[in-house]
Amino acid sequence: MATEQNEPRPTNSDLSPKPMAYPTSEEDMAKKPDWDLSNYKPAGKLTGKVALITGGDSGIGRAVALAFAMEGADVAVLYHSNAEDAAVVGQAVQAQGRKFLAIQADVRSASECREAVRRTHAELGGFNILVNNAAFQTGYEHFETIPEENIHRTFDTNIKGYIFMAQAAIPFMKEGDSIINTGSIAGLVGNPHQVDYASTKGAIHTFTKSLAAYLGEKKIRVNAVLPGPIWTPLIPGTMLKEDLAKFGDETMLGRPGQPEELAPSYVYFASQDGSYSTGSLLEVTGGMPKTN
Known part of the structure; x- marks a missing residue:
């Protein structure tokens, strides 16, 4: 039997990250995130399912979209502004023989969230999995200087958007369906340069547990992955230069993670493999924070 080979992963020094303008297109990055799941072994775990992924055009959401398609799901992605990135995801999903739908919308709008869910159900023929993944963040050296506008945008996107999407999705969901939220290790340990962002992630963790309790009787599971x-x-689009220079170095594995290393966790929660998991917060952090 052939032995599966470990895929080499880049360290911070390999990536040599430099600040970029926000919003950042994945296609413009010199060192692109690894999301192709080349070593992933699908097993038809989501055959016949329909998933909607917010922020599914790039990063973690892009890898999750591909993983779901490889497992047999039809996929809709909600993107804010980057149609080019969304088109790349569409090509990858359709290459797996699955249906794909790209929806431009703003999760800060409850009405746009409702329309995204309605379109997904109508055009893909069902609605089984919601992945709340869209996020906004900025880095600041001094907490006192965070603009009020950015505080509102961070909370409106990262927690209100999750609530609006869940409110829209639940009427279309049934027993065995799943909501998966993207939290963050920052919501557990904090981040001195992203106080507002870390606060929203802590709220997402509590939202996950509370919504899981609410939906328990309906047997709809709610969990979170904490990258x-x-x-x-x-x-590169939002972090301070000093934080970019050491990004990932603080983990026990001594490197940043890649989106495709997160995607199987979402498959677990979306599939029957996770049938007894609800209200769970799954850390996928490379061992962060590192114990000194």
């Missing part, structure tokens, strides 16, 4: 430092377009 550590993952190489996505948000990183």
